[in-house]
Amino acid sequence: MTAPVVSRVGSLTRVSSERAGLLSLVLVGVALLSVGARWVSGTIAVLILVLAALVVVGWITLAVLGSPETKRALAPYGLLKPGSMWLAMFYLAPLWTLLTSSLSAKKTRFDVFPTFSWEFSNYGKAFSDFGPQFGRAFLYAGIATFITILIGYPIAYVIAFRCGKYRNILLGLVVIPFFTSYLIRTIAWTSILADSGPVVNILNSLSLTGVLESLNIMDNGKLINTPAAVIGGLTYNFLPFMILPIYVSLEKIDVRLVDAAQDLYSSAARAFRKIVVPLSVPGVFAGTLLTFIPAAGDFVNAQFLGNPNTTMIGNSIQDQFLRQNNYPVASAMSFVLMAIITVLVIVYSRFFGTADLA
Amino acid sequence: MNTPKRGLSRRELLIRSGVVGAAGLSLPAILAACGGDDGGNGGGVGDLLIENWPEYIDLTEDDVPGTIDRFIAASGVKTTYSEAYNDNLEYFAKIQPLLGTGKTIEPDIIMPTQWMAGRLRKLGWLEKLPTDKVPNAKNLEDAFKNPPSDPTGEYSLPWQSGIAGIAYNIDATGRELKSIADLFDPAFKGKIGMLTEMRDTVGLLLLGLGINPSNITSFDEAAGAFEQLEKAKSNGQIRAFTGNDYIDDLGLGNFAACIGWSGDVLQLGTDNPSVRFVVPEEGATLWWDTMVVPKGAKNVEAAAKFMDFVFDPVQAAQITAYVQYISPVKGVREEVAKIDAALADNPLLFPDDETKKRFFPFADLSDEVEAQFEEAFSGVIGA
Numbered sequence: 001m002t003a004p005v006v007s008r009v010g011s012l013t014r015v016s017s018e019r020a021g022l023l024s025l026v027l028v029g030v031a032l033l034s035v036g037a038r039w040v041s042g043t044i045a046v047l048i049l050v051l052a053a054l055v056v057v058g059w060i061t062l063a064v065l066g067s068p069e070t071k072r073a074l075a076p077y078g079l080l081k082p083g084s085m086w087l088a089m090f091y092l093a094p095l096w097t098l099l100t101s102s103l104s105a106k107k108t109r110f111d112v113f114p115t116f117s118w119e120f121s122n123y124g125k126a127f128s129d130f131g132p133q134f135g136r137a138f139l140y141a142g143i144a145t146f147i148t149i150l151i152g153y154p155i156a157y158v159i160a161f162r163c164g165k166y167r168n169i170l171l172g173l174v175v176i177p178f179f180t181s182y183l184i185r186t187i188a189w190t191s192i193l194a195d196s197g198p199v200v201n202i203l204n205s206l207s208l209t210g211v212l213e214s215l216n217i218m219d220n221g222k223l224i225n226t227p228a229a230v231i232g233g234l235t236y237n238f239l240p241f242m243i244l245p246i247y248v249s250l251e252k253i254d255v256r257l258v259d260a261a262q263d264l265y266s267s268a269a270r271a272f273r274k275i276v277v278p279l280s281v282p283g284v285f286a287g288t289l290l291t292f293i294p295a296a297g298d299f300v301n302a303q304f305l306g307n308p309n310t311t312m313i314g315n316s317i318q319d320q321f322l323r324q325n326n327y328p329v330a331s332a333m334s335f336v337l338m339a340i341i342t343v344l345v346i347v348y349s350r351f352f353g354t355a356d357l358a
Numbered sequence: 359m360n361t362p363k364r365g366l367s368r369r370e371l372l373i374r375s376g377v378v379g380a381a382g383l384s385l386p387a388i389l390a391a392c393g394g395d396d397g398g399n400g401g402g403v404g405d406l407l408i409e410n411w412p413e414y415i416d417l418t419e420d421d422v423p424g425t426i427d428r429f430i431a432a433s434g435v436k437t438t439y440s441e442a443y444n445d446n447l448e449y450f451a452k453i454q455p456l457l458g459t460g461k462t463i464e465p466d467i468i469m470p471t472q473w474m475a476g477r478l479r480k481l482g483w484l485e486k487l488p489t490d491k492v493p494n495a496k497n498l499e500d501a502f503k504n505p506p507s508d509p510t511g512e513y514s515l516p517w518q519s520g521i522a523g524i525a526y527n528i529d530a531t532g533r534e535l536k537s538i539a540d541l542f543d544p545a546f547k548g549k550i551g552m553l554t555e556m557r558d559t560v561g562l563l564l565l566g567l568g569i570n571p572s573n574i575t576s577f578d579e580a581a582g583a584f585e586q587l588e589k590a591k592s593n594g595q596i597r598a599f600t601g602n603d604y605i606d607d608l609g610l611g612n613f614a615a616c617i618g619w620s621g622d623v624l625q626l627g628t629d630n631p632s633v634r635f636v637v638p639e640e641g642a643t644l645w646w647d648t649m650v651v652p653k654g655a656k657n658v659e660a661a662a663k664f665m666d667f668v669f670d671p672v673q674a675a676q677i678t679a680y681v682q683y684i685s686p687v688k689g690v691r692e693e694v695a696k697i698d699a700a701l702a703d704n705p706l707l708f709p710d711d712e713t714k715k716r717f718f719p720f721a722d723l724s725d726e727v728e729a730q731f732e733e734a735f736s737g738v739i740g741a
Binding site: 109110112129194195196197219220222224225307308309311315319321322323324325 | 445447448450451454455458459481530547548549591592594596597598599610611612725729732733736737738739740
């Protein structure tokens with residue numbers, strides 16, 4: 001920074017520009033959060049929103065009229081603004097509401113707004129009453145994630161390395177199920193796997209029913225409404241989320257590395273193990289997160305493909321929120337779910353690392 | 359009645375029906391429900407919005423006008439009929455934040471099951487009906503007069519009544535069923551369905567244990583039924599707890615047998631003779647759904663006109679012939695006989711006194727006991 005120029009309106013030094021940018025970001029975020037979380041309401045809320053709007057206008061004025069240096073310093077905060085405003089309004093504010101609700105108690109059975117009272121017993125109830133559902137959610141999601149890796153990795157590999165000009169078509173085919181609603185795709189399985197449906201009939205005529213029953217995949221001649229069906233549904237629905245990130249990481253690999261390894265007398269298998277696998281780990285990592293996290297909170301598959309002994313935590317949360325009207329316990333369950341997932345993700349990223357994710 | 363599978367919304371139900379529609383079930387009926395939007399021009403009493411359970415009224419089919427279209431033609435009231443009422447608890451959870459804080463909801467008539475109507479009345483969320491504007495209410499069958507849910511009869515009029523008994527697909531069972539104990543036959547492991555509507559499922563199990571569900575006053579008296587239910591769930595006897603959608607599973611044979619509602623099964627049985635309904639020898643639970651006007655509804659007068667219309671035996675008979683439930687309107691049997699003589703002799707639609715003795719309404723539970731029941735039930739059904 002040579003001779004600081006302060007002649008133009010709104011021109012600031014680099015440091016104070018950054019401070020101003022940061023301050024405006026925080027102010028707007030807090031303003032939206034306070035309105036969204038209902039810390040303030042009525043006239044005050046309107047005033048705060050006007051204030052937040054003024055801050056944004058002020059920031060824009062500074063960025064437009066400032067010196068090139070000021071503009072440069074302010075730019076990142078400007079780029080962050082839409083995202084942070086969105087997060088403040090639609091993530092932090094609801095999270096706060098959920099938190100207060102999880103520590104509230106209903107005064108009467110049909111109380112509309114539970115009263116905040118540091119009701120930690122909601123968390124105890126979430127654990128004691130819904131332990132099996134938590135367990136199943138993570139078990140099923142874990143198995144489904146594992147299977148999506150087993151199925152998805154080879155698919156991604158073939159598309160990335162062996163399909164040449166057909167790559168884009170094949171990628172399109174991977175995404176095509178998304179053209180239909182998630183719900184319809186899941187319900188379609190109820191017809192496909194029905195007791196008198198095509199799959200069971202084929203299995204019957206091949207006399208495979210007994211084998212599958214001894215493997216616990218079928219139960220008394222039925223394929224649907226079993227744990228295997230729930231896991232299968234999760235696998236099916238989340239497979240594209242595994243294939244796409246793995247494909248992206250494989251596609252970036254320079255095939256000349258593999259050629260070089262083979263020039264140095266490495267076997268194809270060894271080259272795959274030493275070069276392709278390590279370079280594709282970030283894709284597997286990203287795919288695992290994209291698959292496991294939503295699968296653990298899913299309730300659609302367990303609802304349509306499961307039975308009363310396969311309910312997952314998502315089903316319980318949905319039931320407590322939408323049928324039992326038990327917002328406090330449902331909120332506590334949501335928080336526990338988030339906490340467990342956070343811990344699992346932290347532990348997982350310790351092992352696989354996120355450094356190469358980008 | 360008519361609770362769908364847990365948390366199944368109206369939209370999901372439509373989608374589901376769409377999928378099943380490929381298998382030749384009820385899609386046309388549901389689509390037809392969307393008809394009747396070109397009705398009269400208000401007739402000075404405002405537009406009427408009715409929210410009812412799915413497939414619970416006769417619809418305009420092949421130029422034969424359904425009840426809604428006939429009502430529009432007769433009254434000139436612009437009426438919108440929606441099948442948004444899917445599940446008592448779910449609907450309650452939806453309206454609670456509004457009615458509970460003194461706001462209003464859109465529909466002018468909703469059709470909660472009798473016990474839910476009682477809850478809404480006690481919470482003060484219902485409008486009194488303008489009884490002087492419903493002269494046909496004199497046709498109300500005596501059995502439905504002044505129930506515990508509405509002792510003065512000022513807040514509700516019954517819509518349809520029915521029983522929860524055993525529905526089965528004889529192709530899947532291979533034999534006729536007649537007892538509640540058949541639901542626990544190990545041969546049907548994983549092929550039994552039960553209802554998410556607590557009173558119907560628990561009521562029937564109580565009858566199976568020789569306990570009269572009409573006389574229950576405490577949770578302890580029903581504890582045996584809950585134990586039996588828990589056991590059947592844990593050992594895999596029960597395939598699913600469902601609402602209306604048990605019909606699909608029953609038709610496909612996924613359910614060998616299930617607890618079902620009389621009218622639904624009779625409707626299905628017309629298309630699929632393998633599906634049967636039986637009043638178990640131990641008895642069956644009796645329920646009815648009611649027409650009520652939510653607090654602050656805009657068109658109470660139009661609502662009264664509609665109630666008056668459907669309490670005319672001629673009109674009520676059209677509904678009965680279609681939905682095949684028990685009508686709460688006097689004189690319907692004679693009118694039904696003109697449409698379909700066999701139907702008028704069906705004891706499930708027009709039970710004689712001997713049969714009626716085998717129907718048991720669920721007791722009117724106190725608030726505290728009801729909460730215990732609901733919590734225990736929600737615990738068992740596994741969500």
